[in-house]
Amino acid sequence: MQAANTSLASPQPVAALQPAKPLVWSIAASDSGGGAGIQADVLTLQDLGCHACTAITAITAQNSLGVQALEPVSNKLFQAQLDALKSDLPARAIKIGLLPTAEMIWQLADWLQQYKQQHQALVVADPVLGSSSGQHWHSEALLDAWRALLPHIDVLTPNLPELGLLSGRPTQAIDEQVALLQALGASAVLVKGGHISQIRDVTDLLYQQDKLVALACERLQTPHQHGTGCTLSSALTALLAHGYPLEDALVLARAYLQAALEQGYATGAGPGSLAHPGWPTSQQYLPRISGANWPKTPTAPFAGISEPLGVYPVVDSIALLQQLLPEQPGCIQLRLKQGSPADLHAQIAEAVMLCRRYQVRLFINDHWQLAIELGAYGVHLGQEDLALADLTAIQQAGLRLGISSHGPFELARALQLRPSYVALGHVFPTQTKQMPSQPQGLKRLALSVPLCAGTPTVAIGGIDQHSFAQTCASKVHGIAMVSAITKATQPAQRLRFFNKLWEQHYAYHR
Numbered sequence: 001m002q003a004a005n006t007s008l009a010s011p012q013p014v015a016a017l018q019p020a021k022p023l024v025w026s027i028a029a030s031d032s033g034g035g036a037g038i039q040a041d042v043l044t045l046q047d048l049g050c051h052a053c054t055a056i057t058a059i060t061a062q063n064s065l066g067v068q069a070l071e072p073v074s075n076k077l078f079q080a081q082l083d084a085l086k087s088d089l090p091a092r093a094i095k096i097g098l099l100p101t102a103e104m105i106w107q108l109a110d111w112l113q114q115y116k117q118q119h120q121a122l123v124v125a126d127p128v129l130g131s132s133s134g135q136h137w138h139s140e141a142l143l144d145a146w147r148a149l150l151p152h153i154d155v156l157t158p159n160l161p162e163l164g165l166l167s168g169r170p171t172q173a174i175d176e177q178v179a180l181l182q183a184l185g186a187s188a189v190l191v192k193g194g195h196i197s198q199i200r201d202v203t204d205l206l207y208q209q210d211k212l213v214a215l216a217c218e219r220l221q222t223p224h225q226h227g228t229g230c231t232l233s234s235a236l237t238a239l240l241a242h243g244y245p246l247e248d249a250l251v252l253a254r255a256y257l258q259a260a261l262e263q264g265y266a267t268g269a270g271p272g273s274l275a276h277p278g279w280p281t282s283q284q285y286l287p288r289i290s291g292a293n294w295p296k297t298p299t300a301p302f303a304g305i306s307e308p309l310g311v312y313p314v315v316d317s318i319a320l321l322q323q324l325l326p327e328q329p330g331c332i333q334l335r336l337k338q339g340s341p342a343d344l345h346a347q348i349a350e351a352v353m354l355c356r357r358y359q360v361r362l363f364i365n366d367h368w369q370l371a372i373e374l375g376a377y378g379v380h381l382g383q384e385d386l387a388l389a390d391l392t393a394i395q396q397a398g399l400r401l402g403i404s405s406h407g408p409f410e411l412a413r414a415l416q417l418r419p420s421y422v423a424l425g426h427v428f429p430t431q432t433k434q435m436p437s438q439p440q441g442l443k444r445l446a447l448s449v450p451l452c453a454g455t456p457t458v459a460i461g462g463i464d465q466h467s468f469a470q471t472c473a474s475k476v477h478g479i480a481m482v483s484a485i486t487k488a489t490q491p492a493q494r495l496r497f498f499n500k501l502w503e504q505h506y507a508y509h510r
């Protein structure tokens with residue numbers, strides 16, 4: 001019998017395929033206790049739908065009570081791991097954790113410089129310079145090496161002590177310390193709030209060039225916090241690997257961490273481990289976001305909407321409104337982008353009168369003062385419009401408020417204001433408006449809907465007869481459309497068609 005060819009010397013490469021899951025590398029140390037390091041990273045990356053590859057920097061002997069020993073891998077073995085991954089499993093994103101020696105950090109800096117010239121990969125680095133149980137693994141030489149690594153890192157996630165060590169100016173203000181790291185080549189810096197002060201909330205600060213955003217979550221009273229930094233940074237890496245922009249990735253990663261902490265569990269006699277709670281789907285874990293140009297939340301929620309919004313045409317003229325109203329859409333929006341004050345007043349007054357006659361709920365885009373004055377059902381505002389509007393006046397006048405969102409970050413901000421509905425868009429490419437962001441697609445739409453529990457959702461952007469049913473399947477409460485209705489040769493007939501589809505869907509699938 002002929003022996004099967006079991007040679008390991010020269011495996012034939014399988015034809016390059018697009019991997020089914022994003023490939024993410026964790027470059028970090030092993031935690032024999034299974035709560036932090038490589039082990040926490042792999043569990044988190046897999047939990048968030050990525051394939052985790054690893055390059056182990058050191059092996060630690062530890063349990064829930066502390067670290068008993070740490071031994072770096074040889075530089076040769078470290079290099080071999082990186083090269084093996086590079087030749088066959090290129091990363092969409094890379095997470096860096098504990099780097100045990102200055103020499104290994106310099107080696108990684110050289111290696112990353114070359115890698116990033118050939119591959120597009122985002123690098124998140126959690127500068128682990130000590131353990132939560134009190135050990136520290138830094139020397140001046142190691143800190144200098146970390147500083148040299150900064151230009152190769154896209155997001156650095158230090159806690160406050162780590163920021164102080166890296167900046168070398170621990171007594172200066174956080175902004176000033178971050179500026180020092182940015183001067184050394186750091187891009188985005190997320191200063192984690194766990195150590196900032198023992199107040200009710202944990203507030204993380206995201207610095208990007210000239211922009212600062214704060215994300216606050218309730219401080220959970222749990223002893224099971226081993227691996228918190230590793231879990232946050234690997235969750236962030238996973239979400240970046242899925243293609244979420246940084247702020248969106250961070251909001252979801254923070255929600256993931258909050259659920260992971262809340263469901264943490266005891267392992268040994270010391271602090272236990274975090275759970276791996278799956279994709280964030282619950283609004284209760286979303287961080288509260290603050291930053292420049294963001295309005296205060298009115299003291300009460302906006303008026304609610306009882307019936308589903310249904311098919312939601314967005315029109316730019318009274319003529320179209322008149323054509324569509326007899327078809328009884330779930331609601332309608334007048335979106336006027338030009339006109340003198342007198343002209344706008346006259347058109348909105350007429351729209352209010354017509355919608356009352358047909359008993360259709362009328363939202364006014366942008367012109368919130370006229371909407372209040374003339375008694376519209378509600379107002380729709382974009383995120384940039386919110387800072388300019390008097391939200392308390394809209395809320396106290398009893399008008400409904402709909403707010404646009406283009407991803408989890410804007411969605412979390414919008415939900416904070418307790419609006420009457422949130423719009424999720426743009427779902428598909430659209431010709432109607434130049435959009436600053438990428439289309440979200442149906443998968444992200446479906447993942448966003450559960451985050452809004454209790455607040456109605458409206459999908460918008462590029463929805464037409466081909467995508468209507470799939471969009472309904474995401475369980476949104478309304479479907480807003482501009483061109484699919486207004487550019488049809490017979491807009492009223494087209495609306496009738498969509499109304500019928502909505503009713504069928506609603507009757508059979510809710």
Ligand SMILES: Cc1ncc(COP(=O)(O)OP(=O)(O)O)c(N)n1
Pocket residue numbers: 312314333335365366380381382383385402403404423424425433458460480
């Ligand atoms: C239902 C609905 N969703 C989103 C929008 C977009 O509003 P906005 O972000 O204010 O952009 P403009 O419409 O002003 O271009 C909307 N109008 N309606």
Ligand SMILES: Cc1ncsc1CCOP(=O)(O)O
Pocket residue numbers: 425426429430431432433460461462463480481482483484
């Ligand atoms: C106003 C707006 N906001 C997000 S997408 C969009 C335009 C939607 O138009 P269409 O339905 O023609 O794609």
